[in-house]
Amino acid sequence: MKIVAGVETPDSGELALGGNTFTRLTPALAHQQGVYLVPQEPMLFPNLTVRENILFRLPKRADSAAQLQEKLQQLSCQLNLDAAASTLEVADQQMVEILRGLMRKAQILILDEPTASLTPGETARLFCQIRALQDLGVGIVFISHKLPEIRQIASHVSVMRDGAVVLSGHTADYSDNQLVSAMTPADREHALSDTQKLWLALPGNRRTQPQDFPVLRVEDLTGEGFIDLALRSTPGRSSASPGWWDPGAPNLPKLSTVCGRRARGGSGWRTAISATPAPAPGWPAGWSICRKIARSPDCFSMRRCAGTR
Structure with a gap:
């Protein structure tokens, strides 16, 4: 996913986004193509406000404040835009990252294990906001190892093992045992390297x-x-x-x-x-x-x- 987000460079192959083909992407180019990566550990400027973090490096426009308020209402988000980022809980920090992507007109949000540091209550709130994003037409790539959450939020599932996709299809078509088996390496009879x-x-x-x-x-x-x-x-x-x-x-x-x-x-x-x-x-x-x-x-x-x- 870091390659798709432009953070890392692929050794070979091509990426197709929005009808365009790329051999590599930069983060800026990925943003232009509507792809935004929400990292597992939010990367905010603690000394800046929530508003400043969301709008950082965006062109100054008169309607930016109105657009941001509209995004907050669409997601039923109660963030205090004037609070320092250092005062936010992890769940709110992730929402700042999501809003960063939406303000950059992201059409695909890659969420890297977003629930790893959340409580069950915070996870439920995040899922409500993810469903609101889906209703807005935003594509979600949800990376997780928690099968109950995958069944709750994902319509399609893909399992990668050793750098290759070993299973892909509708989530409802696979049992938990099938998903776990796909994630488990093949038994090599205890062979030593x-x-x-x-x-x-x-x-x-x-x-x-x-x-x-x-x-x-x-x-x-x-x-x-x-x-x-x-x-x-x-x-x-x-x-x-x-x-x-x-x-x-x-x-x-x-x-x-x-x-x-x-x-x-x-x-x-x-x-x-x-x-x-x-x-x-x-x-x-x-x-x-x-x-x-x-x-x-x-x-x-x-x-x-x-x-x-």
């Missing part, structure tokens, strides 16, 4: 357990946001836990005594492939969390950030 084989051949990395021995086993784990969760991960395999997560509070990796906090249930891990020393007190060696948003002090070097506990 040459890189994995080389890594395992290094001193200290030789496997001391069978290949299917779990490095992580979670059973009947219950905590804030999840109940009776079971998870099993083996070397060289990726494990996923689907479901709705509270943004900003991914509690699963913090529980089961990994960070010293207890949840009902149990977990087990293997320390045969361990890092020395352990990443932090209370963490078993060989563990790390890759956070959704990395928050490292701007004054730290890359080396210091990587080694900070």
Whole structure:
């Protein structure tokens, strides 16, 4: 989608928009063609007002204020245009991004996981506004991994895996199992890549357990946001836990005594492939969390950030 929005350049191929064919787009050219990308993390100027953020870099016109008020009424939006952007909740920040696109006469809005940081109430409000956009004739590309939301908002669905569209059609024509199967990589019989084989051949990395021995086993784990969760991960395999997560509070990796906090249930891990020393007190060696948003002090070097506990 970043290629369609002009943010990234394709290696090959063509894009057809509004009867015109392009080998590449820039953000400005994409806007001219009616395409606007609403990023997952809104990119606003915190020191500017809502009005200034929406109209930023647009030609000054006498009717701009009237057009903006019309868009607000069409979407039943109650934004305070004179408020500083830094005071807005995430849902309102996303609405500012949507209004930016509408004021640039966008005919296609690409929403990149817009509900990832929203509460259920904010999600319901966003969906009402998306339906209002659809009534205005605006095309919506809704990127999400939440199947209930896809069924609620999308008439057509496409699944991309490994850079290719593996399923596409009317949403109602596919069951949840079919969609999940399309998203799941084909079983390669636990085959290891040459890189994995080389890594395992290094001193200290030789496997001391069978290949299917779990490095992580979670059973009947219950905590804030999840109940009776079971998870099993083996070397060289990726494990996923689907479901709705509270943004900003991914509690699963913090529980089961990994960070010293207890949840009902149990977990087990293997320390045969361990890092020395352990990443932090209370963490078993060989563990790390890759956070959704990395928050490292701007004054730290890359080396210091990587080694900070």
